[in-house]
Structures are given as structure tokens and as C-alpha cells.
Amino acid sequence: MSDIEAEVRHNAGFLIWRLSMGWRAAMDRVLEPLGLTQAQYAVLAPLYGMSRSGARPSQRELADLTGLDAVYISKLVRALERAGFVERSASTVDTRAVELTLTDQGLATVREAMPRVVRLRDELSKPLGGIDGERTRQLAEMLVQLLDSPELRR
Incomplete structure (x- = not known):
């Protein structure tokens, strides 16, 4: 292995980016038959969760919950509205x-998308013991810590 290959294999930021891109592409493939993208699902699923109790969340509340930019949420919601989902x-x-x-x-x-996403999440997290695995939980905790970095919240 060359020095450059070794550097790439140990660059956590680059690996997280590659994993994120691959995960998103896999989600897009699973959701495409339903007319959704991963980004749209990232709005629909939390909206479903919030509205199960009868709530009608605002776009701002959805942005706050998901951590997505309010302008991006607005763009996604408009597309979901045009598609007849919202x-x-x-x-x-x-x-x-x-x-x-x-x-x-x-x-x-x-409701049709959720089990597909759960199956994919379980498959992608098998090296960590699946979605309910201890290592998956630990990884999620580490990712939350990284996402809480002030540098990422600017």
C-alpha cells in the first residue's frame, strides 16, 4: 500500500464523506420506486413521526429537528407538495x-418506505451488529458528538 493509499484509508473525514455518499445513493435506489429521494425521505419520515400525535409542525420545527437548513427544507417541501405527498x-x-x-x-x-429503509439500515450496519447492535449505538453516539462540534454548526 502506498503512502497516499494509507493516508486515504486513515482520513476519517474523507471516509465519513464517502460513507455518506454511498449511504445516500443506496437510500435513493431503495426509495426511487416510491418516487422519493433520500433527502425527501429525510423530511417525510420526521414529519410522519411528529404528526402521529396530531401535530402540524412548521417548516422551521422540521428544520430544527432534522438539523437541515431551513431553505433546503423549504425546497424539499415544495417538491413533496408538487408530488402530492405534503x-x-x-x-x-x-x-x-x-x-x-x-x-x-x-x-x-x-409507511411503505419505512420498512425498506429499516432493512437497508440493518444491512448497511451489519458489520457493526445491525441496527440494534452495541457497536452501531456507539458509532451513533460518536457521530452525534462530531455533529455537535461548533465548527459544523456555523
Whole structure:
């Protein structure tokens, strides 16, 4: 192994980026038959979770929960609305806010997508013991610590 190959294999940032890109591509392949991308699923799934109790979260609340940029959330929500998965409406509490609701089609699609995503997550995390594995939990904790870095929150 060359020095450059060794450096690449030990560059955690580069490896996290490659893993992220590969994970996203795998998610896109699993979700494509449902008319979704990984990014859209990253909005639909939390929206589903938040709305199960009857909540109608705002785009801002969804951005805060997911850690995604509010402008990116808005772009994704508009695409999901055009596809018939989400409805946007003015908030009754804050006239500046937009509340989100899953349509019947969105609800059916997210319910069909979730087991596919769980199976993929389990398959991709098998080297760590699967989605319920101790090493997977430890990795998730480490990733949360890395994501909490002030340098990443700018």
C-alpha cells in the first residue's frame, strides 16, 4: 500500500464523506420506486413521526429537528407538495409560519418506505451488529458528538 493509499484509508473525514455518499445513493435506489429521494425521505419520515400525535409542525420545527437548513427544507417541501405527498398551509398561531401535513398519498408512501429503509439500515450496519447492535449505538453516539462540534454548526 502506498503512502497516499494509507493516508486515504486513515482520513476519517474523507471516509465519513464517502460513507455518506454511498449511504445516500443506496437510500435513493431503495426509495426511487416510491418516487422519493433520500433527502425527501429525510423530511417525510420526521414529519410522519411528529404528526402521529396530531401535530402540524412548521417548516422551521422540521428544520430544527432534522438539523437541515431551513431553505433546503423549504425546497424539499415544495417538491413533496408538487408530488402530492405534503400540504402546506398558513399557521393559525404564527402568520409567518407554514404548517405541514402529510396527504393520504404521503402517509401511504412513508409507511411503505419505512420498512425498506429499516432493512437497508440493518444491512448497511451489519458489520457493526445491525441496527440494534452495541457497536452501531456507539458509532451513533460518536457521530452525534462530531455533529455537535461548533465548527459544523456555523
